[in-house]
Amino acid sequence: MSQDIQTCEIILWIARLATVALIFFSIDNKLAWAGGWQPASGQVQIPIWPGSAPDAISAPNQESVQLAKGHGGWTQVNDVSMPTMTVYAPKAPGTGAAVVVFPGGGFRVLAMDLEGTEICDWLTSQGITCVLLKYRVPGGNHYWDDKCQCAITPKVPRALQDAQRTIRLVRSKARELSIDPGKIGVIGFSAGGYLVAQTSNIFASTYKPVDAIDKLSSRPDFAIALYPGHLCRAGEKFDASIRVTKQTPPTFLLQAWDDPVDPICNSTLYARELDRAGVPAEVHLFAKGGHAFGLRDKDHPISSWPSLVENWLKDIGML
Numbered sequence: 015m016s017q018d019i020q021t022c023e024i025i026l027w028i029a030r031l032a033t034v035a036l037i038f039f040s041i042d043n044k045l046a047w048a049g050g051w052q053p054a055s056g057q058v059q060i061p062i063w064p065g066s067a068p069d070a071i072s073a074p075n076q077e078s079v080q081l082a083k084g085h086g087g088w089t090q091v092n093d094v095s096m097p098t099m100t101v102y103a104p105k106a107p108g109t110g111a112a113v114v115v116f117p118g119g120g121f122r123v124l125a126m127d128l129e130g131t132e133i134c135d136w137l138t139s140q141g142i143t144c145v146l147l148k149y150r151v152p153g154g155n156h157y158w159d160d161k162c163q164c165a166i167t168p169k170v171p172r173a174l175q176d177a178q179r180t181i182r183l184v185r186s187k188a189r190e191l192s193i194d195p196g197k198i199g200v201i202g203f204s205a206g207g208y209l210v211a212q213t214s215n216i217f218a219s220t221y222k223p224v225d226a227i228d229k230l231s232s233r234p235d236f237a238i239a240l241y242p243g244h245l246c247r248a249g250e251k252f253d254a255s256i257r258v259t260k261q262t263p264p265t266f267l268l269q270a271w272d273d274p275v276d277p278i279c280n281s282t283l284y285a286r287e288l289d290r291a292g293v294p295a296e297v298h299l300f301a302k303g304g305h306a307f308g309l310r311d312k313d314h315p316i317s318s319w320p321s322l323v324e325n326w327l328k329d330i331g332m333l
Contacts, residue, residue, distance in 0.1 A: 060098060
């Protein structure tokens with residue numbers, strides 16, 4: 015009898031190992047797991063499209079999550095083909111404001127905690143409803159291709175489609191979320207900062223309407239871009255597809271001079287265009303901070319940026 019029990023335990027142990035092997039696999043010698051990103055317990059991500067996303071890629075790779083190195087380790091989400099949003103209710107008394115978060119990742123991957131969930135933790139502590147967007151990658155917008163060593167602008171801006179749809183969707187749920195439909199902003203980091211600039215200036219829909227929600231405006235009421243990329247093109251010229259007008263919402267820009275990934279011209283060129291159009295803007299340039307610091311930098315003055323944003327939001331009447 016004891017041998018039978020021991021045999022059963024061995025079989026169960028092998029089955030567990032097999033299950034783990036099916037879940038976990040290696041990407042570039044880094045630990046990753048299939049099944050896609052999931053928010054913390056108690057939070058629910060919902061699809062932003064009622065059916066298939068527009069211009070869907072046929073036979074996409076399976077979404078996976080990877081533990082990436084740098085900045086203390088961060089959650090890298092790969093191959094997103096089914097975009098979602100996750101709503102985080104304010105922890106402090108609600109202000110009526112909401113912010114849609116666009117994580118960075120070069121439009122190749124998503125930095126889902128460093129520039130996503132951690133940002134929502136800060137926003138909700140200020141009484142702001144946070145909406146975290148998991149938009150389509152890779153290749154959903156202007157990106158650098160390692161194979162050709164060149165920048166590529168896809169014909170279909172899938173990431174922008176997802177961003178526009180999410181802003182409209184949040185606006186449609188204003189009453190349900192207890193927010194003011196006139197106080198919906200965006201914040202983005204690196205590539206996500208480029209989405210901030212796009213949604214702030216491209217109001218024509220980049221996809222065919224799928225329901226009544228798409229009749230609502232996708233223009234954010236305020237915009238925050240930290241260490242934005244993709245705006246400063248070859249020859250330090252501003253991206254010609256971004257046409258700043260008086261309709262562009264009040265904008266907050268922040269970047270470090272020593273950013274090794276996205277040069278400071280991404281912020282300075284955009285600031286110049288905002289100024290020419292008469293758009294209220296606040297710009298902060300710090301000597302040190304590098305790139306992708308999120309809320310984790312504790313060693314440089316740039317770590318004060320959340321307080322600067324909070325004061326700016328009060329100044330423009332959003333808090």
